[in-house]
Every structure is written in structure tokens, then in C-alpha cells.
Amino acid sequence: MQNRLAIIAFTLMLPSGAFADAGSDLGSKVAQQGTPQGVAPCMSCHGADGAGIAPAGYPRIAGLDAGYLAKQLKDFRAGQRNNPVMMPMAINLTDEEISAVSAYYAGLPVPAPAAQPPVEAVDGAGLNLAQWGDWSQRGIPACDQCHGPGGNGIGPHFPGISGQHAGYIKAQLQAWKSGGRTNDPLGMMKTVADQLIDAEIDAVSAYYAALPGALPTPATNTPSLVASDKTVAAEDVVAGQVLQQGAPPAGRTPGSDGYFQSPGRKDLMDSPFDQVVLRGQAIFDNTNAHPTSSKYVGNDQACGNCHIDSGRLAESAPLWAAWVAYPAYRTKNQKVNTFIERIQGCFEYSMNAQASAAGGAPAANSDTIVSLVAYSFWLAKGAPTGDKTLPGRGYPRLQETELAFDPERGAVVYAAQCALCHGDDGAGVIYSDGTTLFPALWGADSYNWGAGMHKIDTAAAFIKHNMPLGLGDSLSDQDAWDAAAYMNSHERPQDPRHQGDLVATTEQFHGGRFDYYGQRNAADGSLLGERPSTR
Amino acid sequence: MQNRLAIIAFTLMLPSGAFADAGSDLGSKVAQQGTPQGVAPCMSCHGADGAGIAPAGYPRIAGLDAGYLAKQLKDFRAGQRNNPVMMPMAINLTDEEISAVSAYYAGLPVPAPAAQPPVEAVDGAGLNLAQWGDWSQRGIPACDQCHGPGGNGIGPHFPGISGQHAGYIKAQLQAWKSGGRTNDPLGMMKTVADQLIDAEIDAVSAYYAALPGALPTPATNTPSLVASDKTVAAEDVVAGQVLQQGAPPAGRTPGSDGYFQSPGRKDLMDSPFDQVVLRGQAIFDNTNAHPTSSKYVGNDQACGNCHIDSGRLAESAPLWAAWVAYPAYRTKNQKVNTFIERIQGCFEYSMNAQASAAGGAPAANSDTIVSLVAYSFWLAKGAPTGDKTLPGRGYPRLQETELAFDPERGAVVYAAQCALCHGDDGAGVIYSDGTTLFPALWGADSYNWGAGMHKIDTAAAFIKHNMPLGLGDSLSDQDAWDAAAYMNSHERPQDPRHQGDLVATTEQFHGGRFDYYGQRNAADGSLLGERPSTR
Numbered sequence A, B: 001m002q003n004r005l006a007i008i009a010f011t012l013m014l015p016s017g018a019f020a021d022a023g024s025d026l027g028s029k030v031a032q033q034g035t036p037q038g039v040a041p042c043m044s045c046h047g048a049d050g051a052g053i054a055p056a057g058y059p060r061i062a063g064l065d066a067g068y069l070a071k072q073l074k075d076f077r078a079g080q081r082n083n084p085v086m087m088p089m090a091i092n093l094t095d096e097e098i099s100a101v102s103a104y105y106a107g108l109p110v111p112a113p114a115a116q117p118p119v120e121a122v123d124g125a126g127l128n129l130a131q132w133g134d135w136s137q138r139g140i141p142a143c144d145q146c147h148g149p150g151g152n153g154i155g156p157h158f159p160g161i162s163g164q165h166a167g168y169i170k171a172q173l174q175a176w177k178s179g180g181r182t183n184d185p186l187g188m189m190k191t192v193a194d195q196l197i198d199a200e201i202d203a204v205s206a207y208y209a210a211l212p213g214a215l216p217t218p219a220t221n222t223p224s225l226v227a228s229d230k231t232v233a234a235e236d237v238v239a240g241q242v243l244q245q246g247a248p249p250a251g252r253t254p255g256s257d258g259y260f261q262s263p264g265r266k267d268l269m270d271s272p273f274d275q276v277v278l279r280g281q282a283i284f285d286n287t288n289a290h291p292t293s294s295k296y297v298g299n300d301q302a303c304g305n306c307h308i309d310s311g312r313l314a315e316s317a318p319l320w321a322a323w324v325a326y327p328a329y330r331t332k333n334q335k336v337n338t339f340i341e342r343i344q345g346c347f348e349y350s351m352n353a354q355a356s357a358a359g360g361a362p363a364a365n366s367d368t369i370v371s372l373v374a375y376s377f378w379l380a381k382g383a384p385t386g387d388k389t390l391p392g393r394g395y396p397r398l399q400e401t402e403l404a405f406d407p408e409r410g411a412v413v414y415a416a417q418c419a420l421c422h423g424d425d426g427a428g429v430i431y432s433d434g435t436t437l438f439p440a441l442w443g444a445d446s447y448n449w450g451a452g453m454h455k456i457d458t459a460a461a462f463i464k465h466n467m468p469l470g471l472g473d474s475l476s477d478q479d480a481w482d483a484a485a486y487m488n489s490h491e492r493p494q495d496p497r498h499q500g501d502l503v504a505t506t507e508q509f510h511g512g513r514f515d516y517y518g519q520r521n522a523a524d525g526s527l528l529g530e531r532p533s534t535r
Helices: A002-012 A026-033 A066-078 A086-091 A095-106 A119-123 A125-131 A143-147 A166-178 A188-194 A198-209 A272-285 A319-325 A339-348 A367-379 A407-417 A456-466 A477-487 A502-509 B002-012 B026-033 B066-078 B086-090 B095-106 B119-123 B125-131 B143-147 B166-178 B188-193 B198-209 B272-285 B319-325 B339-348 B367-379 B407-417 B456-466 B477-487 B502-509
Strands: A328-330 A335-337 A436-438 B328-330 B335-337 B436-438
Touching: A026 A095, A066 A086, A066 A095, A119 A125, A125 A143, A125 A198, A166 A188, A166 A198, A272 A367, A272 B328, A272 B335, A319 A339, A319 A367, A328 B272, A335 A339, A335 B272, A335 B367, A339 A367, A367 B335, A407 A477, A456 A477, B026 B095, B066 B086, B066 B095, B119 B125, B125 B143, B125 B198, B166 B188, B166 B198, B272 B367, B319 B339, B319 B367, B335 B339, B339 B367, B407 B477, B456 B477
Parallel strands: none
Antiparallel strands: A328 A335, B328 B335
16 A cells, blocks of 8 residues: 555645656657556556566566456456556546557567476476466366467457556455455456365465466457446347456366366376376367377367366366266267277367378377377276266257247357357467467358257267356356357367268258258358358 | 996907908008907997997097007007007007007098087187186186197197087096096196196087087198107206106196186177287187288298287286386387377388288288277276286296207207197298297298297297197206297398398397307308308
């Protein structure tokens, strides 16, 4: 408090003539000179380079996403983010000034971090939470899963946290936890922070503070969460699901249900076998971009998109349950499938291998398959062979509702709950190196019409138990059904079993009320499956 | 006893002139007229067709192996088989008469069985013992495994029992058990009969009595077990292992060690999956002759030859232990192998796939592999994934002895303990339909130089714990080592990794004192591996 008052006093002492000669555009003017309405120059506290002042608790703002910065300023202005220093200044900023200064700081280079992380943060809880989260016990996603690789941020909703001051990160986490800060989308940060103990908050803050920051991944297809310029009004949302800010949903608490637990990642040693398991995990997380497996992937999907927590999470078709259930007879192809054939099927459909560089799924003895097999086997260590009753296997079926499902209603749910990550256009977000940050849900880079996920019942079950990420089981059954119907009412790559005759393909491989292929019109009026999107 | 006395009285009443006009050769004369020394005609009791008389306890002898019949007569004559009716007659038979009458009855058609089996014998213990034995609990091999398909007999040591009278079979089993009959090779029947309860003896007797008999499979390459014409004298056998008759060895008792138990065969239903499991079992037992898999087998081997009891038996590299241990890193090929790659390796080496019709191992998605995978998975039902410490896995290593191993000593052990089934020439016995009854241990139809079994330590471990069949752990460690050395001192199909340079192949893939490839001379003086046998 002493620091804050000192700064307020300092800004009030600035001569008004200081506004005259600085930067030529509005953003730099606000940053360097303040505004005619008496707003102090941002640089007074955040520094000329936007690096902030760690001891004072002023965050680095240089290189953060402009949308994120603008939203924070507007939230300060509207009282949705509570801060005694920023609120009085934000009140005096115009929309134009907010946009300009946000763009200005977004365009500045990311400052180098001053801190070195404590060893324990890198080796222990900090690294773990950042890279893996704690799905099994507490349902906590990895920080990087939303904040992007290296914690550098994704679009306006997930700010860069790498190279941020440890004290600032820690203060925010404590504020989410205590309710002092509430402007997080869907209550995501509240949900996470509520479950962190102080030592974890310290560790993860130290971990990110010492990471060199980099520019965030842009995501311009996501909706605004600023109250005044929302694209979907809260009152439009069906069944009580609103675009929440701050109120954490009542989701499930994994780990409380006696689910099978895979070995810890730290149990992996340097043996040749463990190296293959590690490669399997990397391929699983990043199938479309990993150098070993990318040639077999014809879209922007990875195994981990449909199997959360790298295939570990119960109710998310966990690999440990699949491993002990295969080989098995599948009605889909009317034969007994080995585990390898099953994952080759994932490549053919969910990862649209036909459109890949290799032109098809990897062979049984390819590095990709062997690595994925080794990884799955390792995840299942100790699970009883042939046990198809393991709790949490597959996506637990969702009972149908009285209202049935409706893509029109689903569009509203989607805008409120899904577009935040997957975009208004369903195209997701791709990292500069080709890594999928948020997967495409329809269109050329999504799963094709042969994938299990195109079935509305399967998708509804997946969504109900796993979406939004980290908030599984927070949607109502109705919203999950409707969102699934909306998602699957869009065009996607052709079913590779299609021989040119849409009616024949529909009759042979599709049909039933959970399947829109060949039976429902896309937005352009064509039957779904009729005009497969091309990449 | 009453019946026996009645028959003796009957034979004594036959007019001696009855010898005059019957069959033109000696065998038929003895059978139909008896001998000048007063031996009654065999047909008096065994019938003109050799079908025997069930109520009197006289066995059918028509169509049995001549060597078997001759041995029995000589055993009666020598007092090694005890029977008050047969002994007095056999004493008066010459070697020539025995050979002739044995050949005569061996050449008669097999009579049709009179009996119908009780339903419970077919559905229950009778069928089970006949086809599967009870390896896991009591170490009992299937009757058919030695008596041949359908119980029709193999060579002189394993008589046909199909179509034999139930009362006779039962009496023999009780006699082995009580010690009343002791002329079984290696005490095999004593070992089995000792463990059967009366209800099982009744069931299996009824089962075989109702089976239509057929001619036995000849096996002329096996040693005589008749004392007077043994090829190996008991005093030649090292380390106390002799060609026993009647004294059961002190073997292990499976089931007492808490080994993992696979599901029962009767647990398999008619589901599409179970049908594939059943096909897998059939392929496993009969890889070289099964219509699905034979094209991938370039010798006369089947999976079941090295994995006893269809891959179920502990200490015999059971499949349930292998299933949960793969994928795994193998030094043999210096990579992680999936379970499928591992069994493809069995085809390449143990089953010499390079010389097969297909020219190589079956593909990962072939019916053969999928069936074997489904079968292995099913065998492992309930076993903990990744557990490499299951008791009974693999072939438990055998400690080296002070004497080390020596093929010369091994030749003596082999003659006494192994040649009975595998033949003096190691060529085994093949059934008329191509099925392997006893596998070849060397030569063109055996495993090739790349198979794990060519390593003397591996073979010694296998032999110690599993050979002779049903008498595992009865050989001394020394005998097991020596027999393994003898077996692997013979030529066999070339290592498929051989590129034409014996020294290079030896250096790259062989070497060490457990491997004779390229390092020891075969009988013809050539280095082993130098002149690969061709089929």
C-alpha cells in the first residue's frame, strides 16, 4: 500500500507539459506522457520498456496481447477488476486511448526476465504444474495448455505469464483464490487457484518469472469478453449457462472416484524403453507437429485433443483403459482389432491420414506406432488385462434429454463456452511451429466424417465430461448435447471410405439420429459430406 | 478272475489240428491257430477281427502299432508286464512269432467301436483330459498329445486307445496307478494315472471307447524300449537318469506355486471375439499345419512346441506372462518391440518363415497375427499390465554346473530321455495331415540358427523345466545342460540374418559359449551354420 500511494503521489507531481513532445501516435503518447484527462504515463510504473517493477508489484506489460491488455483496462474502468492504482486511471481512459496504448505495449519487445528460478521450482511443483498440471488428482490443466507453449500467452483471454514478475503472478493467483480478482473467463483461474496450496503458487510463480518471455500466439477469432462489446448476451444463453466471469462452476473432482492411476511421469528413467515411452508421449501430445508422426496427420489434430491429460484422464477415453480392452471386436469394421489397428483407425479418421504427406496411417512397426504402443502400455502399468469395467473408461454415455439436441441452441452454448478457445469459426489456434494449441472443431483441419467424434452422442459425452478444458462436468447435459450438435452440423473432411456416392456412403457407414452426414444441410445449403472441405 | 480262468479253460480245449489250414504266413497262423508250442490262437480271446471282448477285459489289438504289440508280448514274456493269461502264452512265443503276429494284427482294419460315450464324458472330464489334460493344476498332458490325434496312437511307445474297450482302458489306468502295470516308458503313465481320480478314469475311458479308431502314426525312428534290444544301456546314462519303466520321476507339481491362471477354455462363448480367440488357440497349437498360418511356417514347428499347454504352462514361456511384458526393449534387435513384432520374430526364427510359402512372417494385421494376439490377450485376462515379475514367466534360468555341458554326454541323455518322442535322428513325428506330433529338434524342419532355442542356456532351461513332456523338472540340471548341448550341436536352417559370410554372421549375431553357430563342427566336419540343411 505504501508503494501504491507513493506512485500516485509521483504521478500527480508530473508537469502537464510533459505530454507535449513525446511519441507521435496516441498509444506511445499515453504510455509516455499520460492523457489530457490527467492519467499518468504508464511508463511511470511499468517502465519505458514495459517491464514493470517487480518489488512494487507492477507487472510487465510489454509484448502482451493487445486484446488482453485492453480488456484489463476496460475491466478496471468498469470495476470488474479491482485495483486501487489502476481503477482511477482507467476511468479516465477513452476506448480509443485504451486500444492505442494496448497496441503500443503489445508491440514492444518482451523484456528479458531478471529472475533465476529456484531449483525446486524447475524440478518440482513449478515445472509440473506448468507443463502437466494435476489432472488426475484435482482436474487442474497444465498452465501452458491455456497460456501457450512456454507460458507466452494465446490471444486476448490467456495472457503471457513467462518473464512476468513472480510477485505479480503470485498476487494474481492469491487474488483469484480469495475472490479479489474475478475477471477470468468462465471462472477458469478461480477453479485452478482454489486448489493450489501456497507452496505451489510460489513454485509456479518462480518458474514462470524465470522463463524468457516471447510474443503470444495471436487468436483473433475468439469472442470478446468485455461486457460492453460481447457478441453474445448472457440472457441469450440457454439452460442457465452464461459466460461467467469469476464464479467457478461446479465441475467434477477427478481423483475422488477411485480411478486407475498411471505411473508418474518422473518414474521414467533413461532406459532405451523409457526413451520410447517419452517419445510416445510427445507424439501423443503433438501428433500433427511431432517430426516422427506429422507425416501421417492430414489435419491439425493430435491424440491428446480427444484424450485429455496426454491420455491419462478418466472419462476422457484414457489410454490405460483402452490398452487393457484391446484387442476387441468392433462393429465399426466388423472384425477383431488389435490395439495397433485401433490407433491406426484414429489416424485414418480423427487425424485424416488420407490427406497427410504419407497418405495413410503409420505401419504397425513404424516409430510412431511403436512409440504410441509403448506409451499406452506404460500408462496402463498394473491395470488388469482384459478388464473392460475400469471406472472412467471411454466417454461415459450421456442420457438423452427430453428436449433432444438442437444445433441452433448449440450455437449459443458454443459462443459462450467454446469459442473462447476454439474460435467463433471453430478453427482453433495453431502455434507458429505448427503445434495445435486449441484444435479445430470443424473445417479442413478437423477430424473427418469417419471419426467417432462426428457422432453427436459421442461428442456430447466427450463435451459433458471434459469441456471446457479443466471444467469438465460443468455444462448441463442439455448444453453438452446442443453444443455437440452445433459442432457436428458443420462440414469437415470427407469420410475416407466414401467412394463417390454420398447416398451409398451414408447408407453403408452412417445414419441414425446422431449422425448428420448426408442428412443435414450445411450453412451453404449443400448436404453435409457433399462438399468436403479441402485443406 | 472268473473270466480269465474261463478263457484259459477254453483255449486249452481247442483241438491241436486247428493249426493246420489257416493263414498262409506265420503271423496269421499264430493268430488263428496258435503255435506248435501250445500257445492258443490269439483270436480265441481277441476275436477274429482283433476287436477283443469287452466284457471279458480282452483289448482290441487290431490296427495297433506292430512295435507296440511286440513290446507288450516281450514284456509279458520277460515278466515286465504282469498278466496271468498272457504271461504263460508269451513265454512260449519266439521272437519271430512275436514279430509276425504283431505285424499281422497291426495290419488288420481298426474295428468300429461298439460303445457310445456317456454325454458327460464328452462334455466334461473325458474330453478335457483327452484334448487338454490338466497342465496348470497337475502337470498332466493331454492324452492325445502322446497318443496322437483322436487317440489313434503314435509309433511303438504310444498305443492307440481310441475304440478300445472302456473296461480295458480303465483297468490299465488303475494298474498304472496301483503299480500292477509298470512297463510304461519313463514312468509316464504312472505319473499321469497317479493323479487321476476314479471319476476321471471312468470318463476318459468312456470317451476313448466311443471314438472310432484309426491306424496309428508310424514312428520308426524311435528307440526300442525292450530290455533285450535296447540301443542304450542303462549303465551308460549319466547322472542317474535311466530309461525308466514304471518308476515315476520326482517332477514339479504345477499349480502348487501360485502361478497366474488363465481363463478356462470353457469360458469362451460364441461371440465374434471368442471365435478369433479359438482360432488363435488352434493356430498356436498347430501353426505349421493350420490353414490360416501354415503359409508363414518354413519348417515343422508350432508355437505350442516351445510354449507347453498351448502357451498356458508356467516356466514354459507362458503367453500370459509375455502379454503383460510387451512392448519391451530387446537387445536381440536393439529396439522396442511390440508384442506383434515379438511373435513375428518367432515366425522368422523358430518357424523359419523365410523358407515358407509366404517367404516371411505374417503382417501385423493378418488373420494369423490378429488371432494370436487375441488369444494371448485372452490368456492374460486379469494379469497386471507391465508386470515382469509374474512367477513362472519365461524359462527360469538354469544355474551352470561344475561339469559344464558336453554334447557327448548329452547324446546318452538324449537316447534315454528324448529319442522316445523326437526320434534317434531328432526328426520328430509328423501326422498324415502335416500336423507336428513331436517336433524336429534339428535338421531342415527344426528352428533355425536365429531362434532363441539354439542358445544352449535357453534350451537347457526349457528342457529342465518342461521335458520329457509331462515330466518337467525330472532331469538333473546336468542332464538338461548336456541334452541341450547335444540338441544344439546339430545342423539346422540358416540364420535368416546371414548375408553369406559365416564369420561375419557369427561375430554380429552369435558368439559366447552357449552358441555353437560357426564355432563347432557338425558330424560331417563342416562348421555349424556352414552347410544349412535344406528342406
